[in-house]
Amino acid sequence: xxxxxxxxxKIFTIKKSDDIPAVVDLxxxxxxxxxxxxxxxxxxxxxxxxxMLTSLIGPTxxxxxxxxxxxxxxxQNIRRSVGIxxxxxxxxxxxxxxxxxxxxxxxxxxxxxEGQLRKYLQMLGLWSRRDDPVGSFSKGMRQKLAICxxxxxxxxxxxxxxxxxxxxxxxxxxxxxxxxxxxxQGRTIFMCTxxxxxxxxxxxxxxxxxxxxxxxxxxxxxxxxxxxxxxxFHLRAVDPAWLSLVxxxxxxxDVAQVENKLLVTAEDPEEINPKIIRAxxxxxxxxxxxxxxxxxxxxxxxxxxxxxxxxxxxx
Amino acid sequence: MKHVRTIIDKEWAEVFQNRMVLLTMIFIxxxxxxxxxxxxYFTGQGMGGNSPADVADVPAEFLAVCGPDMNAGDCMQVYMxxxxxxxxxxxxxxxxxxxxxxxxxxxxxxxxxxPLLATPISTFELLAGKSLAAAIPAIVTGWGSFAIFLxxxxxIGVSPAVIRYILGPTWLLAVLVAGPLMAxxxxxxxxxxxxxxxxxxxxxxxxxxxxxxxxxxxxAQLAGIIVIDIFMxxxxxxALALIDIGMIYLGVTIFQRxxxxxxxx
Ligand SMILES: Nc1ncnc2c1ncn2[C@@H]1O[C@H](COP(=O)(O)OP(=O)(O)OP(=O)(O)O)[C@@H](O)[C@H]1O
Ligand SMILES: [Mg+2]
Numbered sequence: 001x002x003x004x005x006x007x008x009x010k011i012f013t014i015k016k017s018d019d020i021p022a023v024v025d026l027x028x029x030x031x032x033x034x035x036x037x038x039x040x041x042x043x044x045x046x047x048x049x050x051x052m053l054t055s056l057i058g059p060t061x062x063x064x065x066x067x068x069x070x071x072x073x074x075x076q077n078i079r080r081s082v083g084i085x086x087x088x089x090x091x092x093x094x095x096x097x098x099x100x101x102x103x104x105x106x107x108x109x110x111x112x113x114e115g116q117l118r119k120y121l122q123m124l125g126l127w128s129r130r131d132d133p134v135g136s137f138s139k140g141m142r143q144k145l146a147i148c149x150x151x152x153x154x155x156x157x158x159x160x161x162x163x164x165x166x167x168x169x170x171x172x173x174x175x176x177x178x179x180x181x182x183x184x185q186g187r188t189i190f191m192c193t194x195x196x197x198x199x200x201x202x203x204x205x206x207x208x209x210x211x212x213x214x215x216x217x218x219x220x221x222x223x224x225x226x227x228x229x230x231x232x233f234h235l236r237a238v239d240p241a242w243l244s245l246v247x248x249x250x251x252x253x254d255v256a257q258v259e260n261k262l263l264v265t266a267e268d269p270e271e272i273n274p275k276i277i278r279a280x281x282x283x284x285x286x287x288x289x290x291x292x293x294x295x296x297x298x299x300x301x302x303x304x305x306x307x308x309x310x311x312x313x314x315x
Numbered sequence: 316m317k318h319v320r321t322i323i324d325k326e327w328a329e330v331f332q333n334r335m336v337l338l339t340m341i342f343i344x345x346x347x348x349x350x351x352x353x354x355x356y357f358t359g360q361g362m363g364g365n366s367p368a369d370v371a372d373v374p375a376e377f378l379a380v381c382g383p384d385m386n387a388g389d390c391m392q393v394y395m396x397x398x399x400x401x402x403x404x405x406x407x408x409x410x411x412x413x414x415x416x417x418x419x420x421x422x423x424x425x426x427x428x429x430p431l432l433a434t435p436i437s438t439f440e441l442l443a444g445k446s447l448a449a450a451i452p453a454i455v456t457g458w459g460s461f462a463i464f465l466x467x468x469x470x471i472g473v474s475p476a477v478i479r480y481i482l483g484p485t486w487l488l489a490v491l492v493a494g495p496l497m498a499x500x501x502x503x504x505x506x507x508x509x510x511x512x513x514x515x516x517x518x519x520x521x522x523x524x525x526x527x528x529x530x531x532x533x534x535a536q537l538a539g540i541i542v543i544d545i546f547m548x549x550x551x552x553x554a555l556a557l558i559d560i561g562m563i564y565l566g567v568t569i570f571q572r573x574x575x576x577x578x579x580x
Contacts (some may be wrong), residue, residue, distance in 0.1 A: 012577070054433050057573045079435040086433070090426035092325070094332040106321040107434040149430065 002157050002188040003030040003053060007062035010048050022048040023211050025062070030157075030205075035179075035189045037203030039196065039301060044210045046192040047087055050159045053190070054084045069154050080108070084157030085163055089146035093135030097126055097145055100134055101152060108153035121147035124178065140171030147178065160183065160191040164198060176202065200297040208304045215304050222300050228253060230293035231269045233262040233276070236286035245283055249275050263293065320435045321442025323451070330414055330448075340410055340452060344460040347406055351399035351464060356471040358391050385476050392477045397543055400489055401533045403464075407457040407498035408525050411449035415505035416518035418445045419575060421547050424515065432572050442570050446502045453498040461490045485545045488552060496555040503562035510575040 008026040011019050023045040030036045038046050044117060051057045053066055055075040064071040067081040091100050093157060105113040112125050121127045124144040136140060143163070152159060163179065164172035174193075179202055182189060199206055200219045208215040208222075215222060223229075233246075238257055247255045251272045254265040266272045273290065280287055330336050381508035422428040431441070444539045468478050480486075512518050538554040 051429075051576075055572075056429065056432055056576060075436050076437070079433060082433075084430065084433045086426070086429045088426040090422075090428070090430050092329055092427055093425070094329055095325075099328060103321055103325045104430070104434060107431075107436050109316055109317075109435070146430070 001029050001065070002032045002034070003028065003036075003064070003066055003190060005029075005053070005062065005064040008049070008052060008059050008064050009061040010045070010052055010057070011060045013250045021211055023052070023059075026209075026213055027062075028207060028213060028216065030188060032188055032191060033186045034204045035183050035191070035202055037199035037206040038190065038192045038197055038209055039194075039206055040192075041305065046209065047161055049209075050084065050161050050192065051188070054082050054159055080153070081156050083150035083153065085143075085150045085158070085160045087145050087161045089142040091134040091137075091142055091145060096131050096135055097121065097134055097137070098130040099301040100145065101149055105152050110153050116152050116154075117148075120151055124148055125174075128169075131264050139169045140174075143167060143171070145177065147175065151182075155187075157188045157190065160189060160193075160226065162192055164193070165194055172198075190217065196297040196301055206297070209300060210308065211303070214308045219297055220301075222297075222304075228265045229267065229269055230295075231264045231266065231273060231276075232291050232293050233264065234288040234290070235260050235262065235280070236288060237260050238262065239283070239285070242280060242283055242285060245279055246276055249279060252276070288306050318440040319444040319447065321443060322436070323448040323565060324398040326414065326418065326445060326448035327452075328341055335412055339413060340456065342407060343455045344406060347399075347402050348460045348463050348467065351396070351402065352467045354399075355392055355468070355473055358388070358395050363515055379552065382512035385474075388478050389474050391482050392473060396477065396481060397536060398533065399464075400486060400543060401529055401536070403457065403461055404489055404494060404497060405526060406527050407450075407453040407494040408529065409523075410456055411453035411498055411502045412505045412522040413519060414452070415444045415445065415502045416509050416522040417515045418449065418506060419509040420512055420515050420518050421509075423513065423575075429576060432576055436568055438572055439567060442506065442566055445506060446499070446566075449502045449505070450495070450498045453502070454495045457490065457494040457498070475496055483546050485543065488545070488548045491544075493548065493552050493555060496552065496559055499554060499559045500562055503559070507562070507569065524568055 005026050005028045008022040008023060008220050013019050016225075016314060031091075033096075038049065040046050048057070052059050052071070053064060055066075055071060055078045058072060066078045068176060069075075069077045069081070071078065092103075097104075098121075101121070102113060105116060110116050115183050117130075118127065121130055124147060125140060126148070129137070130142070134145065137145065143166075146165070147160075150160075152156050155248075160179070164175050167175060176198060179189065179191070183202065191199075191203070197257060203219065205218050205221060207213055215225075217225065235242075238260055242262070243257060246252060246264060249272060251268060252264055252266050256263040264276060269292065276295070277287055277290065381393055385393065412467065419428070465478075465481070468481070501522070504525060505518065508521045509515075509518045512521070532541065532543075538541060541547070
């Protein structure tokens, strides 16, 4: 395991008797090579979680191990082995891109400074701008530079706090492609994001989180768990009698009609679809086409948040 | 040590890109060198060979400082010079405060503090780097301006007796020992303030209060209440050493990653 947390909790105390629970009882494991997506609304405690896991702030309770090092005991080793893309890039605007990175290369005790700087600046397309002050960079360029900075020391775990927020679609795509590359290299990545498509596409597993962890699973399983698998049958016209006909097919859990479509929920559509089609055709239905209804991660997210709304608000 | 050097290098790279800071760091020392030289030049003139006791403007307590080999003009100059001594002691306080006060809170406002604290640099290395980055230019400009001042003295016709006085123990202790000690105290105080406030300007304003005790001493001397002599200088250095130790101890205890990152007040 690259990241293991056990009942990790952070409570901020602003004034005495005024506590803000930011993260409560977070228990989570992230495997080596896994891309883990951390989803949650604003103020959910995502940044706070990353800050704890990168030894920037100490937990109020609970424990964690990152790269095999214990939080609180081996903080220096944790800092050495993780890379972090902070919420805002935080560059030294007056200094050049190269200077910014070389400061960090030195602080991270990078061996081949020149090679690493060149490698990552070229990878992210910033090599030709390396001598320009970062103050003259666009938001997307800064973000890319910050990603370079997080990678200079070849960290075993990479924490990305909203890597594509505020970027235009093209820049966001570039960053996503880059994250994909990192994933394919087998790097462990823990990323917070509000972009659900991105999470769906990039992440092996997703944790839905609001102060507490609400759900963790692969995007696929989250879909199944929340919605079952749904198949849509597009017909020329729907005879109400067909609803009970389809409902009677063994294995079908639910049938609903939406205009000229039948929405069928079943556990094993591959087995059942042929039977349903045969039944419909025998009953005289014109089946135009059949498709699986894929819920977007957004649906899943909304559903999870709604289900847990009262519980979390009350806690 | 490598990390400390990196921090110093980074602070300087940033500071010296900032014209305003650079100008302050050049203008103030130049002013502090020219002002005494010009004043000495004019006080030296027109006060020929009267005996020191004839100089009415000099407080009586002060006459003891003037040696038997000084005439009234010399004695007047020594009196003036002692005022400027305080100016030279102010230099190592003023110069680093601008850099140090900005140092932590500045990084907070540009959000560069978080990635910096995420690196494996130790908190002590970071603190040391930031302190030295501010203290070194202060000490160097302090000593440098004093050297230029010394070189300028014969040029404006200051008598050897006065130069001997300036090269005496009180002045040398003030510039070589008290100055750096004051720079260290000022830097640590400014860093302490800087990691506690949320606005760089506030940090600078609070830190500048450090100049107040020196100004107080300046006026006290003008009024003839105190005369800076070797005994006073040694006591002052002793007190400064204690203050420095206290400030550094306080800095290291309070300068914690989590505190400076998340506490805004
Ligand atoms: N330094 C701090 N002092 C006090 N409270 C804090 C501090 N940092 C965060 N919090 C509180 O902790 C909670 C979680 O904040 P956090 O920044 O972790 O959320 P987030 O999930 O990253 O949100 P976003 O999506 O907006 O970035 C919020 O209620 C916030 O007000
Ligand atoms: Mg956040």
